[in-house]
Amino acid sequence: MVEIQNDADFKEALLGLGPVDGRIIGAKFVESVAPLADDQRLRRIVDVALTRDATEDKLAASLKTAKSIMLDTYTRCGADGDWNEQAGYFVARAAAACLSPIEKGKPGGPAWQAAMSSRMARTSASIVSEDETESETGRQYRILAEFLNARERELS
Numbered sequence: 001m002v003e004i005q006n007d008a009d010f011k012e013a014l015l016g017l018g019p020v021d022g023r024i025i026g027a028k029f030v031e032s033v034a035p036l037a038d039d040q041r042l043r044r045i046v047d048v049a050l051t052r053d054a055t056e057d058k059l060a061a062s063l064k065t066a067k068s069i070m071l072d073t074y075t076r077c078g079a080d081g082d083w084n085e086q087a088g089y090f091v092a093r094a095a096a097a098c099l100s101p102i103e104k105g106k107p108g109g110p111a112w113q114a115a116m117s118s119r120m121a122r123t124s125a126s127i128v129s130e131d132e133t134e135s136e137t138g139r140q141y142r143i144l145a146e147f148l149n150a151r152e153r154e155l156s
Contacts, residue, residue, distance in 0.1 A: 002148040004141035013144055014111045019102060021151070023049055023059075026098025026114035028143050030091065033121040033136065037088035039069050045095045059099055066096035083128045090121035115140050 004010050017025060027049030034042045048054050048062040069092035073085050094117035100110050108116075122136035 002145050002152065004145045010141055010144060011108055011112055013148060014115070015109060017111060020052060022109060022111040023098050024052065025144060025147050026111040028147065029114050029118040029140055030094045030098060032139055032143065033091050033094065033118045036121050036125045037073070037091035039088065039092070041065050041069060042091060042095060049095070049098050063096060063099040066092050066099060070096055083124045087121045087124040090117045090124060093117040094121065
């Protein structure tokens with residue numbers, strides 16, 4: 001049974017995933033913070049990202065939509081420093097990360113980038129709401145451990 005206790009274990013486990021599993025776990029991280037964004041298109045993006053056999057066309061269209069949401073929310077948070085809009089920006093950024101192809105120069109790969117943007121979304125939202133029920137980091141450790149343990153059960 002897999003347990004994730006720290007970011008070193010977390011990152012190592014993420015790097016051990018293949019591209020499809022990385023996209024799926026990244027989408028699960030986005031799903032965790034999606035309610036922080038005020039854009040219904042994110043649900044469709046997450047649904048596509050969670051689909052193991054999603055077509056390249058659907059993935060590309062979802063990535064394009066996520067980037068559009070990023071631009072919209074970045075513009076809205078602007079100079080006013082609206083933390084809720086900032087949270088929405090980071091949710092969209094996380095969605096774009098999990099759908100992005102593995103690139104050189106992006107440390108940790110797409111799932112790691114999605115995780116970090118999801119944490120930033122939660123941090124931005126908590127500045128306004130002061131909701132500290134469970135840290136996003138702890139939630140991500142649990143999500144990844146559950147995913148890896150389920151995959152392990154499927155293989156045995």
